[in-house]
Amino acid sequence: MDSTENKAFSEALSQIDSTSENKELEEKLKRHFGEMLVYKSSANSKFFSALSLPSYMRDWLVMRFSNSEGKIDKDEVAAYVKRTIPKKEQWNEYLVDLLLNNQSVRFLTKIKIDFDTATRNALFSLPDFGVPKKKGEAIIDWSVIEANRDYLLSPTEVWGIVELVCELDDSGRNSIFRLVDFTPFCPYTIDLDYFVESRTNFTIDEWIDVLISAIDYNPSGYASTKQKLTMISRLLPFVEKRLN
Numbered sequence: 001m002d003s004t005e006n007k008a009f010s011e012a013l014s015q016i017d018s019t020s021e022n023k024e025l026e027e028k029l030k031r032h033f034g035e036m037l038v039y040k041s042s043a044n045s046k047f048f049s050a051l052s053l054p055s056y057m058r059d060w061l062v063m064r065f066s067n068s069e070g071k072i073d074k075d076e077v078a079a080y081v082k083r084t085i086p087k088k089e090q091w092n093e094y095l096v097d098l099l100l101n102n103q104s105v106r107f108l109t110k111i112k113i114d115f116d117t118a119t120r121n122a123l124f125s126l127p128d129f130g131v132p133k134k135k136g137e138a139i140i141d142w143s144v145i146e147a148n149r150d151y152l153l154s155p156t157e158v159w160g161i162v163e164l165v166c167e168l169d170d171s172g173r174n175s176i177f178r179l180v181d182f183t184p185f186c187p188y189t190i191d192l193d194y195f196v197e198s199r200t201n202f203t204i205d206e207w208i209d210v211l212i213s214a215i216d217y218n219p220s221g222y223a224s225t226k227q228k229l230t231m232i233s234r235l236l237p238f239v240e241k242r243l244n
Helices: 020-036 042-049 055-065 074-084 088-100 142-147 192-199 204-214 225-233
Strands: 105-116 121-125 138-140 158-168 175-184
Touching: 020 204, 042 055, 042 074, 055 074, 088 105, 088 158, 105 175, 138 142, 142 175, 204 225
Parallel strands: 138 175
Antiparallel strands: 105 121, 105 158, 121 138, 158 175
């Protein structure tokens, strides 16, 4: 597997207690999933919670900025997030560049796509910024839709790096935001065959603990396998939406 594929899977090693049995499982995870592991620390949980980011993006930041022992420079992470993943209160800074300086702006954000059949335009919205204020004020180029069709039209939450410009609409009277470029935030690729093969190195009980850990829970906090399976069963609707 290449380094990109190796980062396809995250495991919460720090959630596993330091018993000899769990130490053995930890070493086995390191041996078979190496660079895919995310070292999660309870000391960092509050810090990352304050960033209000999706869990997979939090894990990506941990992998990007942590050392071999799982330690991170919080100031470095905070500066990166402020620069790359701005909050709503930073929107006015972008407006200055867009409206006054006639510059394009690029940043990582959540995006939603819609369509206007009356004007035959593709529209976008940035929920975290409350943009646009009214319909038709934010248009995405059809070429961007075509280049990222599968990703942008996904029913799930979509994140990516957007490039925006401000220009006049077709009437020449009103200013609009136009999305002229988009790069999907998709830092991982998954080699399913590799996971299937690696899974054979773990017992059922070990793999149950891996799954529990991967969703930020401590497997040692459950009194029985039945309790663990009950917790894991809560994930089933994410796999099969119409599950009864």
